[in-house]
Amino acid sequence: MEFFQVKGVTEAQEELLFHLVERTPRVEKVKLDVAVGRVLAQDIYADQDVPNFSRSTVDGYAVRAADTFGAGEGLPAYLEVVGEVHMGCWPEWTLHPGTAVKIPTGGMLPEGADAVVMVEYTEVLEGGTIEVTRPVAPGENVIRRGEDIAAGQRVLEQGKTLRPHDVGALAAAGKEEIPVAVPPRVAILSTGDEVVPPGTRAEVGQVRDINGPALAAAVREDGGNPVLLGIVPDRYEELLGRAKKALENDLILISGGSSVGTRDVTAGVIEALGPPGILAHGVSVRPGKPTILAVVQGKPVLGLPGHPASALVAYGLFVRPLIRRLLGAEPETFSRPVAARISRNIASAAGREDHIRVVLKERNGELWAEPVLGKSGLISTLVKADGTVVIPAAREGLTEGEAVKVQLC
Amino acid sequence: MEFFQVKGVTEAQEELLFHLVERTPRVEKVKLDVAVGRVLAQDIYADQDVPNFSRSTVDGYAVRAADTFGAGEGLPAYLEVVGEVHMGCWPEWTLHPGTAVKIPTGGMLPEGADAVVMVEYTEVLEGGTIEVTRPVAPGENVIRRGEDIAAGQRVLEQGKTLRPHDVGALAAAGKEEIPVAVPPRVAILSTGDEVVPPGTRAEVGQVRDINGPALAAAVREDGGNPVLLGIVPDRYEELLGRAKKALENDLILISGGSSVGTRDVTAGVIEALGPPGILAHGVSVRPGKPTILAVVQGKPVLGLPGHPASALVAYGLFVRPLIRRLLGAEPETFSRPVAARISRNIASAAGREDHIRVVLKERNGELWAEPVLGKSGLISTLVKADGTVVIPAAREGLTEGEAVKVQLC
Numbered sequence: 001m002e003f004f005q006v007k008g009v010t011e012a013q014e015e016l017l018f019h020l021v022e023r024t025p026r027v028e029k030v031k032l033d034v035a036v037g038r039v040l041a042q043d044i045y046a047d048q049d050v051p052n053f054s055r056s057t058v059d060g061y062a063v064r065a066a067d068t069f070g071a072g073e074g075l076p077a078y079l080e081v082v083g084e085v086h087m088g089c090w091p092e093w094t095l096h097p098g099t100a101v102k103i104p105t106g107g108m109l110p111e112g113a114d115a116v117v118m119v120e121y122t123e124v125l126e127g128g129t130i131e132v133t134r135p136v137a138p139g140e141n142v143i144r145r146g147e148d149i150a151a152g153q154r155v156l157e158q159g160k161t162l163r164p165h166d167v168g169a170l171a172a173a174g175k176e177e178i179p180v181a182v183p184p185r186v187a188i189l190s191t192g193d194e195v196v197p198p199g200t201r202a203e204v205g206q207v208r209d210i211n212g213p214a215l216a217a218a219v220r221e222d223g224g225n226p227v228l229l230g231i232v233p234d235r236y237e238e239l240l241g242r243a244k245k246a247l248e249n250d251l252i253l254i255s256g257g258s259s260v261g262t263r264d265v266t267a268g269v270i271e272a273l274g275p276p277g278i279l280a281h282g283v284s285v286r287p288g289k290p291t292i293l294a295v296v297q298g299k300p301v302l303g304l305p306g307h308p309a310s311a312l313v314a315y316g317l318f319v320r321p322l323i324r325r326l327l328g329a330e331p332e333t334f335s336r337p338v339a340a341r342i343s344r345n346i347a348s349a350a351g352r353e354d355h356i357r358v359v360l361k362e363r364n365g366e367l368w369a370e371p372v373l374g375k376s377g378l379i380s381t382l383v384k385a386d387g388t389v390v391i392p393a394a395r396e397g398l399t400e401g402e403a404v405k406v407q408l409c
Numbered sequence: 410m411e412f413f414q415v416k417g418v419t420e421a422q423e424e425l426l427f428h429l430v431e432r433t434p435r436v437e438k439v440k441l442d443v444a445v446g447r448v449l450a451q452d453i454y455a456d457q458d459v460p461n462f463s464r465s466t467v468d469g470y471a472v473r474a475a476d477t478f479g480a481g482e483g484l485p486a487y488l489e490v491v492g493e494v495h496m497g498c499w500p501e502w503t504l505h506p507g508t509a510v511k512i513p514t515g516g517m518l519p520e521g522a523d524a525v526v527m528v529e530y531t532e533v534l535e536g537g538t539i540e541v542t543r544p545v546a547p548g549e550n551v552i553r554r555g556e557d558i559a560a561g562q563r564v565l566e567q568g569k570t571l572r573p574h575d576v577g578a579l580a581a582a583g584k585e586e587i588p589v590a591v592p593p594r595v596a597i598l599s600t601g602d603e604v605v606p607p608g609t610r611a612e613v614g615q616v617r618d619i620n621g622p623a624l625a626a627a628v629r630e631d632g633g634n635p636v637l638l639g640i641v642p643d644r645y646e647e648l649l650g651r652a653k654k655a656l657e658n659d660l661i662l663i664s665g666g667s668s669v670g671t672r673d674v675t676a677g678v679i680e681a682l683g684p685p686g687i688l689a690h691g692v693s694v695r696p697g698k699p700t701i702l703a704v705v706q707g708k709p710v711l712g713l714p715g716h717p718a719s720a721l722v723a724y725g726l727f728v729r730p731l732i733r734r735l736l737g738a739e740p741e742t743f744s745r746p747v748a749a750r751i752s753r754n755i756a757s758a759a760g761r762e763d764h765i766r767v768v769l770k771e772r773n774g775e776l777w778a779e780p781v782l783g784k785s786g787l788i789s790t791l792v793k794a795d796g797t798v799v800i801p802a803a804r805e806g807l808t809e810g811e812a813v814k815v816q817l818c
Contacts, residue, residue: 032607033637036626050788053613057786059669087643087668088603090614104668106603106715108614148787156792163818164630165791168623168717171607172788194497194515198441198580204462205499205517214577217445221573228442234496259496259513260468306515308577339748377466378557379459379581382574383565409572 006282008393009317009353012293015279016318017325021298025181025328032170035162038180039223039327044156046173049146054109056085058141061100061122061130062113065138076123076131085110100130109142116141149173159330161223183225184250184326186319188215189242190231191256191266192306197231210308210379211255218315224251224323234262239269243301247273250326252301253319255311256290263290266303270294273301284393285353287377288313307377313355313388337405338387340367346398348391357385358406369406385409415691417802418726418762421702424688425727426734430707434590434737441579444571447589448632448736453565455582458555463518465494467550470509470531470539471522474547485532485540494519509539518551525550558582568739570632592634593659593735595728597624598651599640600665600675601715606640619717619788620664627724633660633732643671648678652710656682659735661710662728664720665699672699675712679703682710693802694762696786697722716786722764722797746814747796749776755807757800766794767815778815794818 007015027041056062063079071077079100085091085107093101095112103109103116118141121134149155155173156166162178170178190212198208209231216226227249232239239254246252256266271278273296280293287310292303300322304311324331340360348354358369369389374381387406391398398404416424436450465471472488480486488509494500494516502510504521512518512525527550530543558564564582565575571587579587599621607617618640625635636658641648648663655661665675680686682705689702696719701712709731713720733740749769757763767778778798783790796815800807807813 032622033625033635034629036630048611051616052611055616057784087601087671088614104670106601106616106668143784143786147784148789155789162626164623164627165717165721165788165818167626168619168721169788169792171619171622172617174607174610174617176608192496192515198583199585201583202457202461205497207460207464207515208581208583210577210580213441213580214573216442217571217576218573220443221445226442259515261513262496308574312574312577375466375552375556377552379574379578380557380564383578409574 006284006289007280008284012280012283013318013321016293016295016300016322019276019279019295020300020322020325025326027179028182029177030180032167032176032178035170035178035180036164036167037223038162038178039329040156040158040160040162040179041181041328042179043154043158044170044173044175046149046151046153046155048174049151050149050172051143052145054145055143056103056105056107056109056116056141057143058116058118059105060103060116060118060141061132062095062103062109062116063100063132063136064095064097064113065115065136065140067097068115068117068132068135071132071135073133076133079130079132081128081130114138114142157330159328161329181327181329183223184323185227186219186224186251186253186323187227187229187246187249188212188219189229189246189252189254191234191239191254192231192262193233195231211304211306211311214308214312215253215255215304215315218312219319219323222320222323223327223329234265236265236268239265240272243269243273247296247299250299251319251322252299253304254302255304256306262306263303267292270296270301270303283314283317284351285313285317285355287355288317291318293318308379309357309377309382312382337407338367340369340404340406342389342398342400342402342404343368343370344400346371346391348395348397350396351393353393354391356389356391357381358387358389359384360386360406369404415693415698416689417693421689421692422727422730425702425704425709425731428685428688428704429709429731429734431734434735436588437591438586439589441576441585441587444579444587444589445573445576446632447571447587448738449565449567449569449571449588450590450737451588452563452567453579453582453584455558455560455562455564457583458560459558459581460552461554463554464552465512465514465516465518465525465550466552467525467527468514469512469525469528469550470541471504471512471518471525472509472541472545473504473506473522474524474545474549476506477524477526477541477544480541480544482542485542488539488541490537490539523547523551566739568737570738590736590738592632593732594636595628595633595660595662595732596636596638596655596658597621597628598638598655598661598663600643600648600663601640601671602642604640620713620715620720623717623721624662624664624713624724627721628728628732631729631732632736632738643674645674645677648674649681652678652682656705656708659708660728660731661708662713663711664713665715671715672712676701679705679710679712692723692726693760694722694726694764696764697726700727702727717788718766718786718791721791746816747776749778749813749815751798751807751809751811751813752777752779753809755780755800757804757806759805760802762802763800765798765800766790767796767798768793769795769815778813
């Protein structure tokens with residue numbers, strides 16, 4: 001085990017993705033109304049023009065634009081109103097020069113019309129004539145047939161995580177059954193002789209499993225399918241058997257105990273699973289250093305630290321990107337950090353990435369990130385935090401008042 | 410209808426929440442492993458101390474701190490090792506002065522011990538003795554019993570939206586069945602003679618329902634339960650009947666056509682539903698102005714504009730806060746805007762809040778928000794956008810290069 005060096009975060013992330021055997025995500029069809037948040041598994045094309053007719057964007061009169069050229073308050077254009085367009089109906093008129101048709105927002109332009117005059121710039125005279133007091137250009141107040149989406153056009157690309165308006169676009173394209181990526185199955189094994197299930201009373205010396213449920217929640221939130229495989233004692237043979245069985249899933253997390261003995265058992269088991277095996281035995285990040293990264297039969301196998309804070313940092317750095325990759329999701333272009341200032345000096349070892357839990361407080365209209373006091377291994381510390389500030393490996397700390405980016409959690 | 414003034418966004422939001430008859434959210438129990446993202450419906454208390462024993466945070470030797478005072482490289486303390494702590498077991502020794510016990514990370518401190526010396530600062534000598542080359546203070550490298558969470562302590566508060574580490578805290582508190590708020594039922598009615606279901610071919614003059622599916626997706630994303638009630642023609646009696654029936658839900662959205670006729674039918678129906686009735690007939694926001702806000706029998710009834718862009722802006726301003734309130738969720742303290750600079754001048758009428766769809770582009774290491782070109786009513790425009798910039802009502806526009814906050818969508 002000691003041949004493996006502790007690796008930097010970026011290097012470790014890249015190696016892990018490099019050794020991952022990429023598979024096309026499995027595809028399932030879901031109904032449009034439950035597609036939000038899912039990752040599109042195929043490109044989507046429109047079957048029809050949207051709209052499939054030229055449509056007014058205002059309430060007013062459909063006209064031939066040329067008939068209004070030069071019209072103004074002092075010299076209105078006079079047009080004969082020859083009918084009215086009703087919603088959802090095909091207008092039966094062809095618009096001849098010098099005529100107009102009353103039209104509601106969303107109504108279909110009749111043949112011959114190429115613009116709409118807003119009702120505000122018209123005056124109804126006796127005898128079915130209107131006065132137009134402002135000219136319109138051809139195409140004005142009109143969405144042309146196919147202007148939104150043309151038939152055959154690609155509406156959405158494979159890999160898109162569907163937002164509400166993307167769902168709207170799928171509806172416009174006539175899709176009711178949406179091809180989305182099947183959530184990758186993420187096996188979660190908790191190890192430790194002292195670990196008992198959350199529903200059990202912890203006897204003195206025992207602790208309830210926190211990492212299993214917390215990791216499962218994170219996997220679910222990120223679009224994966226958590227497969228909770230329970231708690232395994234720190235015995236090599238037993239853990240090896242369970243880990244081999246876990247390889248039928250797409251990604252395997254072994255949340256280890258934090259003691260040297262437990263870590264060695266986990267590392268030994270991961271090494272025995274097969275090639276290419278362990279890529280990094282430790283990562284330069286705090287918390288989260290005792291993380292083991294491996295790939296076995298093209299599938300990622302990660303040994304996560306036992307402390308919940310460490311396990312969740314390692315999760316965010318390594319597991320979340322893997323799940324997104326297995327979903328075939330396009331990378332998130334913009335993360336959503338909140339800008340703040342750090343409330344006090346923090347030291348950090350060069351060459352190590354530090355993740356500092358903070359609470360956000362507003363003072364004098366500015367947002368300040370205050371490091372959460374208390375020992376870092378405590379779950380109560382995590383619960384209090386609003387987010388995390390990362391001190392990059394190249395830095396040796398932060399200075400009070402310095403601008404930082406807070407990744408909310 | 411003309412008695413009702415167009416209202417400002419904040420005023421309209423406040424009136425809506427003021428007239429809402431608050432009900433305690435209905436409670437359901439869900440398993441721990443599906444609780445993430447749900448809103449806690451009761452305070453959660455710990456049943457046991459966490460940890461329920463004093464625990465080592467390092468690999469090393471449990472000692473009486475006083476035995477190490479003054480120890481150093483030149484003058485080490487010598488302690489007799491009388492045993493070893495195993496994970497999950499109750500150590501049988503009581504530690505007497507001058508003795509130490511080997512202990513792994515997470516192991517239970519024996520009676521009499523009050524600190525742990527890291528293995529790095531010890532040297533094993535012959536005959537079961539260790540040399541300690543650095544002193545420890547009482548409590549050092551130890552998490553005391555109940556230090557993380559004390560028995561009976563409140564772990565999480567009602568109204569909390571559960572994040573992965575909150576789920577971890579629930580596990581630590583021994584909860585397997587979590588009381589969460591039942592998602593409020595949000596009825597969604599689409600109106601318009603020209604509107605057909607997404608799965609149908611749109612004949613010339615017809616359009617597919619975009620707002621129904623897009624709003625349902627947004628409701629689902631925000632923790633509500635969308636109840637899609639289909640498409641209703643613009644006929645007063647028919648819409649009134651469907652709207653009355655919809656009142657059995659917790660919140661009612663009528664996504665209207667955009668024409669004056671449709672809007673009038675929707676407004677008339679909402680007015681006829683009962684007191685207190687319509688609170689605002691139009692809101693000073695673009696897009697989204699033709700929004701009707703009402704409360705009927707203590708339940709919010711909203712007439713949303715027909716244009717998808719407008720409907721989704723009105724949704725974000727009025728419906729999302731209502732769903733969070735109905736869930737009993739504590740307000741989001743920090744939104745997640747991205748800081749950028751606006752790429753060009755944009756004019757805006759004073760007294761009106763403008764929501765500008767933008768794409769984000771990185772130039773010279775800075776993020777720029779470029780307004781999305783194209784007509785605002787198009788769904789293809791929405792799909793392209795990364796987020797929204799809000800121009801407050803008090804401003805008359807933005808100047809190129811000005812710092813803006815982009816709310817991602």
